[in-house]
Amino acid sequence: MAVKKVNTLNAHENPSTNENEFDVENYMNVNWEKIIDVVDNNADELIEAQQTQIIQNSTISNMNNAIEQNSEEIYENANNIIALQAENTALKEELQRQKEDNKLNGLTEDNEGEMLHITNTTGARFNSLEIFGNEKQETREGYNKLKNHLQSKTINGVDVVVNSDKSITLNGTATAFFQLILLDTDDTPIILSPKTYTMSLKGKILGVNFVGTENGVDVPWLASTVTKESVQKTYQNETTITKILCAISQGTQLNNVKLYAMIYEGTDEKEYEEYGAMPSFDYSSEVKAVGGIELKVENKNVFSFEKAKRLATYAMPSYEVIDNNNIELKNSNDWAYIQYQYTLKKNTQYTISFDLEFEGVDNVTQWWTTIEDSLGSIVTNYVTLINNKYIKTFSTREDSILKIKFYASTVINPTLTIIKNIQIEEKNLVTDYIAHEEQSFVVPVQQKMLSGDTFTKIDGSWKEVHTWQEVEFNGEEEWAMNYGTSLFNLSSNNIYNQSSTEHKALCNMAKFENRQAIMADLADKHFAMQVAYNSIFFKDSDFKTVEEFKAKLKELYEAGTPLKVVYKTDTPLILDCTKGQTEILDKIEQEAKTYEGVTNIYTEDEVGAIIKTNTNVDLKSLINNIQEQLIAE
Numbered sequence: 001m002a003v004k005k006v007n008t009l010n011a012h013e014n015p016s017t018n019e020n021e022f023d024v025e026n027y028m029n030v031n032w033e034k035i036i037d038v039v040d041n042n043a044d045e046l047i048e049a050q051q052t053q054i055i056q057n058s059t060i061s062n063m064n065n066a067i068e069q070n071s072e073e074i075y076e077n078a079n080n081i082i083a084l085q086a087e088n089t090a091l092k093e094e095l096q097r098q099k100e101d102n103k104l105n106g107l108t109e110d111n112e113g114e115m116l117h118i119t120n121t122t123g124a125r126f127n128s129l130e131i132f133g134n135e136k137q138e139t140r141e142g143y144n145k146l147k148n149h150l151q152s153k154t155i156n157g158v159d160v161v162v163n164s165d166k167s168i169t170l171n172g173t174a175t176a177f178f179q180l181i182l183l184d185t186d187d188t189p190i191i192l193s194p195k196t197y198t199m200s201l202k203g204k205i206l207g208v209n210f211v212g213t214e215n216g217v218d219v220p221w222l223a224s225t226v227t228k229e230s231v232q233k234t235y236q237n238e239t240t241i242t243k244i245l246c247a248i249s250q251g252t253q254l255n256n257v258k259l260y261a262m263i264y265e266g267t268d269e270k271e272y273e274e275y276g277a278m279p280s281f282d283y284s285s286e287v288k289a290v291g292g293i294e295l296k297v298e299n300k301n302v303f304s305f306e307k308a309k310r311l312a313t314y315a316m317p318s319y320e321v322i323d324n325n326n327i328e329l330k331n332s333n334d335w336a337y338i339q340y341q342y343t344l345k346k347n348t349q350y351t352i353s354f355d356l357e358f359e360g361v362d363n364v365t366q367w368w369t370t371i372e373d374s375l376g377s378i379v380t381n382y383v384t385l386i387n388n389k390y391i392k393t394f395s396t397r398e399d400s401i402l403k404i405k406f407y408a409s410t411v412i413n414p415t416l417t418i419i420k421n422i423q424i425e426e427k428n429l430v431t432d433y434i435a436h437e438e439q440s441f442v443v444p445v446q447q448k449m450l451s452g453d454t455f456t457k458i459d460g461s462w463k464e465v466h467t468w469q470e471v472e473f474n475g476e477e478e479w480a481m482n483y484g485t486s487l488f489n490l491s492s493n494n495i496y497n498q499s500s501t502e503h504k505a506l507c508n509m510a511k512f513e514n515r516q517a518i519m520a521d522l523a524d525k526h527f528a529m530q531v532a533y534n535s536i537f538f539k540d541s542d543f544k545t546v547e548e549f550k551a552k553l554k555e556l557y558e559a560g561t562p563l564k565v566v567y568k569t570d571t572p573l574i575l576d577c578t579k580g581q582t583e584i585l586d587k588i589e590q591e592a593k594t595y596e597g598v599t600n601i602y603t604e605d606e607v608g609a610i611i612k613t614n615t616n617v618d619l620k621s622l623i624n625n626i627q628e629q630l631i632a633e
Contacts, residue, residue, distance in 0.1 A: 107616070107617040107619060108127060108614055108615060108616055108617060109614070109615055109617050110612070110613070110614050111611075111612070111613050111615070112610065112611070112612045112613075113610065113611065114134065114602065114603075114608035114609070114610060114611070115345050115600070115601070115602040115608065116599075116600065116601040116602065116611055116613065117345075117426045117598070117600055118594070118598070118599045118600075118601070118613070118615060119597070119598055119621070120597070120617050120618045120619075120621040121594035121595060121596065121597065121598065121599040121615050121616070121617075121618065122594060122596060122615075122616045122617070122618045123593065123594055123595055123596040124593060124594060124615075124616050125591070125592065125593045125594070126592050126593065126594065126613055126614065126615055127613075127614040127615060127616065128612070128613065128614040129588060129589075129592055129601075129611070129612075129613050130454060130455075130611070130612040130613075131293060131295065131443065131454065131455060131603075131609050131610075131611060132449070132451065132452065132453065132454045132609060132610040132611070132612065133289060133290045133448070133449025133450045133451055133452065133453035133454065133609065133610070134289070134290050134449075134450065134451055134607050134608060134609055134610050135287055135288065135289045135290075135450045135451055135506065135607060136288050136606075136607045137279065137285050137286070137287050137288065137506060138278060138285045139278055139279065139285065139511075140273045140274060140276060140277055140278040140283070141273065141277065142276060142277025142278070142280075143264040143265065143270060143273070144262045144263065144264055144272075144273050144274065144275050144276075145190050145192075145262075145263045145264060145265075145275070146182065146183065146190065146244060146261055146262055146263045146275060147183070147187070147188075147275040147276070148162065148166040148168075148182045148183075148261060148274075148275065149181070149182060149183060149184060149187050150162050150168065150180055150181060150182050154172075155178045155180075155248075156174050156175045156176045156177075156178045156248075156250075157172045157173055157174060157175040158170055158171065158172035158173070158174050158178070158248065158254055159171045159172050160180065163258075165272075165273075165274045166274045166275065167203075167258055167259065167260045167272065168180065168246075168258065168259040168260075168261070169256065169257070169258050170248075170254035170256075170257045170258075170259070171254055171255065171256055171257075172254055173251065173252070173253050173254070174207075174248050174249065174250050174251060174252045174254070175250065176250050177247070177248065177249060177250050178247075178248050179245045179246065179247050179248070180245060180246040180247075180248070180259075181243070181244075181245050182244045182245060182246065182261055183241065183242070183243055183244040183245075184243055185242050185243055189240050189241055189242045190240070190241040190263065191238065191239075191240055191241075192235055192238065192239045192240075192241065192263075193235075193238055194235050194236055194237055194238060195234070195235065195265055196232060196233070196234040196235075196265070196266065196267055197232070197233055197234075197235070197263055197264065197265055197266075198230050198231070198232050198233075198262070198263070198264055198265075198266065198267055198268075198269075198270075199212065199221040199222070199230060199231050199232075199233060199262075199263055200229060200230040200260070200261070200262040200263075200264070200270070200272075201221075201222055201229055201230070201246070201259055201260065201261055201262075202229050202230075202259070202260035202262075202272050203229070203257060203258045203259045203260055204222060204227060204228060204229040204259075205227070205252075205254075205257055206224060206225065206227065206252075207224050207248060207249045207251075207252030208222075208224055208246055208247070208248055208249075208252070208259070209222065209223060209224045209246065209247040209249075210222035210244075210246055210261070211244070211245050211246075211247060212241050212243070212244045213241065213242045213243035213244070214239050214240070214241060215239055215240055216242070218243075221233070224247070224249055230269070232267045241263075244261070244263075246259060246261070260272035271398075277511075279507060279508055279509050279510055279511060280509060280510065281509050281510075281552065281556075284508050284509045284561065285508060285509075286508055287450075287506045287507075287508060287564070287566055288606060288607050289448035289449055289450045289453075289607055290445070290448060290449040290450075290453075290603075290605055290607050290608075290609045291445060291448055291605060291606070291607070292442070292443070292444055292445060292605065293442070293443040293444075293445065293603050293605055293609050294440060294441070294442050294443075294603060294604040294605065295440070295441040295442075295443060295588065295592075295601070295602075295603050295609075295611075296438055296439070296440055296600075296601065296602055296603065296604060297438060297439040297440075297441075297592055297593070297594075297595075297599060297600070297601050298436065298437065298438040298439075298595075298599070298600040298601075299434060299436065299437045299438070299595040299597075299598065299599065299600070300425045300426075300427075300431070300434065300595070300597060300598035300600070301325070301423045301424065301425060301433070301434055301435065301436045301437075302344070302424050302425065302426070302436070302600055303325065303342070303352075303422050303423060303424040303436060304324040304325065304436040304438075305321050305323075305324055305325075305327070305340070306324055307342070308340035308341065308342050308404075309340060309341040309342075310338065310339070310340055310341075311339045311340060311341050311403060312338075312339045313337075313338050313339070314333070314335075314336055314337050314338075314339075315332050315333035315335075315336045316329060316330065316331075316332055316333070316336035316337065316338060316408060318330040318332070319338055319408075322420075324435065324436050325420070325421060325422045325423070325435055325436055326418070326419065326420040326421070326422070327406060327418075327419050327420075327422075328416060328417070328418050328419075329406065329407075329408035329416070329417040329418075329419065330408065330415070330416055330417075331408045331409065331410045331414060331415065331416075331417065332410075333410065334409065334410055334411055335368070335407055335409055335411070336407070336408045336409075336410075337370075337405045337406060337407045337408070338405070338406050339403055339404065339405045339406075340403070340404050340406075341401060341402070341403050341404075342401070342402045342403075342404055342424075343401050343402070344396050344400075344402055344424070345396065345426070346396055346397065346398050346400065347395070347396060347397060347398060348395065348396050348426060349393065349394070349395045349426070349427070349428050350393070350394060350395070350396065350424055350425065350426055350427075351391065351392070351393045351394075351424070351425055351427055351428060351429060351430050352369075352371070352380070352390075352391075352392050352394070352404075352422075352423070352424045353389065353390060353391045353392075353421075353422075353423050353430040353433070354389075354390050354419050354420065354421055354422040354423065355388060355389055355390075355419075355420050355421045355433075356385065356388045356389070356390060356417065356418070356419060356420075357388065357417075357418040357420065358388075358412075358414040358416070358417055358418075359414055359415050359416040359418075360413060360414050360415035360416070361412055361413045361414040361415075364385060364388065364412050364414070365384060365385055366382065366383070366384055366385060367382075367383060367385050367390055367407070368381065368382055368405075368407045368409070369381075369383070369390060369392070369404065369405065369406060369407060370403075370404070370405040370407075371392075371394060371402055371403070371404050371405075372402070372403050373396065373397055373400035373401065373402060373403075374400050374401040374403075377397075379394040379395070379396075379400075379402070380392040380394045391430050393428050393429070406419055421433040425598070426598075426600070437595065439591075439592060439593070441584055441587065441588050441592065442584065443455075443581065443584050443585065443588075444578070444580060444581055444584075445464065446464055446575050446578070446581075447464070447466055447573075447575070449464075449466065449609070450466075450467070450468045450566065451610065452467040452468075452568075453465060453466045453467055453468065455577065455581075455585055458574070461576065461577070461582075462576075462577035462581060462582045462585050462586075463574050463575065463576060463577060464574075464575040464576075464577055464581070465572050465573070465574050465575075466572060466573040466574075466575070467568060467569060467572045467573075468566050468567065468568060468569065469566065469567060469569045469573075470564060470565070470566045471564070471565055471566075471567075472557075472562040472563065472564045472565075473553045473557070473562060473563045473564075473565075474553060474554060474557040474562060475550045475551065475552075475553035475554030475555075475557060476550075476554070477550075477553075504567065504568045505565055505566065505567035505568070506565070506566050506567075507563070507564065507565045507566075508563065508564045509556075509563050509564075510563075594615055594616075596618070597618070597621060599615070601613065
């Protein structure tokens with residue numbers, strides 16, 4: 001079928017000259033037939049065209065949908081190709097790291113502690129690095145019978161400072177004789193039973209007498225003419241000490257001198273401790289646990305100015321810390337210095353070294369860099385330089401925090417002193433300098449973590465696991481006397497775990513002891529309580545009845561200082577790690593690495609977390625270190 005046109009219609013042309021009769025009806029009918037035929041034909045053609053268009057539109061729509069779907073698939077395939085390329089790159093990098101991690105041999109080493117110093121490491125990632133909680137509590141045995149009542153003041157040109165532990169710091173020159181009264185007649189006297197005792201004044205120097213008044217008679221325990229720090233005395237009868245003093249002679253020069261006064265039973269030398277057992281009702285002690293964790297992984301050089309705390313600058317208007325291990329000092333006095341405080345491990349041997357450069361002077365052969373601990377004792381001082389290099393080995397002590405003074409001296413007349421390549425390493429000899437380098441990972445915790453608490457993966461997800469429970473007492477609990485002794489037992493103990501195999505507990509006002517030790521010591525004014533098979537031991541307590549004990553608990557609770565106990569449980573509390581925790585724990589697992597030779601690991605927290613590691617061992621370094629030890633022996 002095709003579109004038709006109306007070619008000609010019947011028409012009567014020139015009617016005025018037409019002799020035939022004009023048949024209008026016939027003409028009109030023929031014309032209408034022609035018109036209807038064309039119209040019908042074209043209508044059919046239009047309908048057919050419309051149907052064809054609909055089919056074509058549908059076909060076009062399907063084609064567009066197919067094109068759009070193909071485009072999406074092409075786009076998705078392109079993204080998949082990019083992702084596969086990135087994954088392939090990551091796998092190659094991981095494979096390379098694994099090759100580097102295991103490039104030497106299969107020898108590995110386990111280490112555990114608060115501050116790890118791992119030698120012979122390879123620079124590879126840790127095979128494993130686990131973080132565990134920890135707890136600390138200030139404790140005193142209670143053997144010092146002398147309660148120091150002295151207050152800080154200035155006496156005859158001497159500054160007298162009574163420190164937080166009741167030790168005494170003296171600075172100045174005595175312009176006249178004076179006395180430091182530690183125990184006076186108005187204070188509670190000390191009653192000594194017939195035994196042998198030690199009177200100790202650690203820090204004893206010439207010019208200081210240690211004197212006690214025994215049964216009304218003044219007795220010089222330690223004379224100012226000798227340097228002994230202690231004396232032993234045996235008393236045959238009960239003796240009352242009513243006054244104790246330190247006498248300072250006129251003209252005595254006191255430069256940061258510390259005195260540690262004690263009286264204790266026996267003749268053994270004991271470390272200084274303040275009066276009063278801790279923890280106890282009179283001297284409570286909080287159980288501190290690991291809070292927010294900042295994990296540090298360092299190379300062998302543990303020194304950096306970023307970690308050091310600047311304490312003082314003396315007569316040195318111009319100085320500049322160039323970077324983590326270098327400093328410039330401009331001289332302005334005979335001995336100008338800048339002082340830093342630096343925390344190192346306790347009871348550990350270290351070597352400090354640095355290079356010196358001077359402007360305006362040649363041939364400097366000796367140098368002062370003072371290092372003192374928190375007790376004021378100088379641990380290193382004046383040294384001879386070799387090729388302008390300072391090297392000194394020193395040892396830290398218990399509770400020592402080092403203060404390091406870097407000097408610049410006009411005595412040797414330099415215009416500028418440059419101290420560079422500062423290195424402190426845990427070793428008794430200096431090794432080649434490397435700049436301090438470290439990794440830092442901050443791990444938040446949801447609850448404070450005690451020993452055994454940790455982070456672990458369960459079914460592929462990180463969990464924070466707690467193995468301790470805390471309870472505090474208000475005096476309303478049910479208590480009962482047990483076995484006719486002064487051992488009290490919590491009777492409403494169904495809320496506590498009674499099947500714990502790890503019998504351990506900590507208390508802010510009493511000492512934990514095992515049950516056998518408690519049962520042997522109950523006869524002499526000793527008191528104990530059991531929580532979940534854990535015994536809390538109140539030494540030398542005066543409780544004789546349950547009512548007395550409950551009244552004390554109520555008094556403490558109402559004062560806002562309740563008795564608290566934390567104890568081990570059999571059923572741990574397992575918390576889902578947060579998104580932030582998960583991200584940083586994954587980062588530690590994937591990225592934390594050792595350093596070649598030596599790696600130091602610790603956490604910066606008031607209570608250091610326990611760290612457990614497994615690392616690859618550099619066999620060559622191990623052999624070299626063994627050879628060095630053999631040569632040193």
